[in-house]
Amino acid sequence: MAEKKVDQSSLKSKGFLPQRQENMFSMRLKVIGGRVDAQKLRAIADAAEKYGYGYVHITSRQQIEIPFVKLKDTAEASCELEKQGVLEGSSGKRVRAIVACHGNSICRYGLIDCQKMAGKIDEKYFGETVPKKLKIAITGCPSACVKPQDNDFGIMGTTRPEILEENCVSCGRCEKACKMGAITVQEEKARIDREKCVLCGACIAACKKDALRVERTGCTIFVGGSMGRKPRHGIKLIELADEEQLFSILEKTVGYYRKYGLDGERLGELLDRLGIESYRKEVLP
Numbered sequence: 454m455a456e457k458k459v460d461q462s463s464l465k466s467k468g469f470l471p472q473r474q475e476n477m478f479s480m481r482l483k484v485i486g487g488r489v490d491a492q493k494l495r496a497i498a499d500a501a502e503k504y505g506y507g508y509v510h511i512t513s514r515q516q517i518e519i520p521f522v523k524l525k526d527t528a529e530a531s532c533e534l535e536k537q538g539v540l541e542g543s544s545g546k547r548v549r550a551i552v553a554c555h556g557n558s559i560c561r562y563g564l565i566d567c568q569k570m571a572g573k574i575d576e577k578y579f580g581e582t583v584p585k586k587l588k589i590a591i592t593g594c595p596s597a598c599v600k601p602q603d604n605d606f607g608i609m610g611t612t613r614p615e616i617l618e619e620n621c622v623s624c625g626r627c628e629k630a631c632k633m634g635a636i637t638v639q640e641e642k643a644r645i646d647r648e649k650c651v652l653c654g655a656c657i658a659a660c661k662k663d664a665l666r667v668e669r670t671g672c673t674i675f676v677g678g679s680m681g682r683k684p685r686h687g688i689k690l691i692e693l694a695d696e697e698q699l700f701s702i703l704e705k706t707v708g709y710y711r712k713y714g715l716d717g718e719r720l721g722e723l724l725d726r727l728g729i730e731s732y733r734k735e736v737l738p
Contacts, residue, residue, distance in 0.1 A: 468541035469527050476524040479510070481542030482534065483579070486553035486571035486591070487515035496537035504530040514588070515552045515599075516542055548578045548587045548707075556593040556610070563593030564610035564654060564670055570696075578707065584714035584723075587707070588679075595653040595673075602686045605720040606706060607675035611652035611693055615668035618642050622662055630659035652692065672699050676706065676732070677721030685721055688729055691737065698738065705736040 461471055468481040482497065489497075497517060501509050504526045505519040512518060522530055531541055543549050551574050554560060556567030570591055578589075590604040594611070601607025623641040630636075635649035636656050643664065645656075652673065657665045671693035678687030694702065706720070709732060714723045724732055 462545075464527060465545050466547075467527075467531060468544060469522070469531075470518070470544060472520065474521075477520075478522045478524065478527060480504070480519040480522045480527070480530060481512075481544060482517045482519070483540040483542045483550060484516050485551055485575045485579075486568050488568060489517070493537060493539050496534060496539055500530055500534050500539075514550060516550055518542075543580045546582055546585055548581045548583060548589070550579065551575045551589050551591065552599050552604075553591040554593050554598045556591070560593055562596060562653070562655075564612050565591075565593055565672060567591045567593050567610070570608070570699075573700075574703070578703075581707070583707070583710055585717050585719050587710065587720065589703075595651040601678075602675045603678045603680050603684065604687065605676070605678065606703060607678055607687050608699065609673040609675070610670070611673045612654040612657070612670040613652055613668040613693060614645060614650070614654065614657050614665050616643055616645060617664050617666060620662050620664035622664070624662070626659045626661065627656035627665055630655045669693050671695050674699065674702060677719075677724045677729075679719055679721050687721070688724070690733070701738065702736050706732075709735050 464478065469478040470481060472479055497509060501507055501519045504522045506521045510518045510520055551571040553567040553571040555563060556565055557563035558566055558568060574589060587606065588604045589606045590599045590601045591608040592599045592601050592610065595609060597609060601609050621642050623638045625638050627643050628636045628638050632655065633649050633651055635646045637644050657667060673692045674690045674694055675687035676690050679685055710720050710723060713727060
């Protein structure tokens with residue numbers, strides 16, 4: 454009897470990535486924003502011992518993989534973990550798992566709620582089909598811990614400072630706090646160089662006299678970034694977008710990518726081919 458051919462494409466769509474060892478797979482599991490609760494971690498650990506070699510691999514995109522799952526065990530392992538609330542990860546021509554830092558719920562530098570935003574984006578877009586793949590990253594501030602500029606769609610929390618000159622006592626705390634050299638004290642008042650300012654809000658946090666306050670907080674969006682053999686930084690699309698603008702732009706971006714993207718073409722390659730202005734006209738309000 455002829456040996457049944459393994460449907461590699463189907464297995465990959467379910468998060469099973471073929472290893473170099475024959476009939477062995479690395480099982481990719483769904484993680485949203487790098488956060489996994491303790492109960493699910495225990496279930497993953499049990500599955501790694503039962504179906505793998507007793508360990509997991511943490512990927513560069515905050516995902517968990519269980520290597521050395523035998524072909525014959527793939528369906529059982531997937532079903533068992535699903536019962537524990539641990540779902541399969543995304544691979545192939547799909548929207549990949551959303552990566553995110555802690556954001557303002559934990560990190561003292563965070564400007565936006567990255568985890569909440571990651572959950573919303575995941576709920577709507579995770580696993581959706583696209584011409585190649587679409588990677589999304591959310592970082593809470595311009596420290597850019599999860600490298601939003603290196604993703605197809607990157608989101609960065611930002612805030613624009615405003616000076617209240619009547620409160621400024623020219624103490625220099627804001628000037629010292631700014632790592633970009635965007636603030637200087639001139640004529641006994643703080644001054645902001647908007648060209649140098651990266652909207653991190655460090656000056657606002659440093660001020661003890663309420664001479665600097667938040668004018669606006671939102672998201673800077675980058676598009677077309679990628680890593681791999683041909684790494685590229687994304688293009689800055691818009692600064693200080695509110696949540697409504699953000700989700701509108703993301704929805705239109707996914708639609709644009711599906712409409713104009715060639716099979717196997719990344720978003721950045723599409724932008725190179727058709728031009729950034731064509732994209733801007735379709736996604737910006």
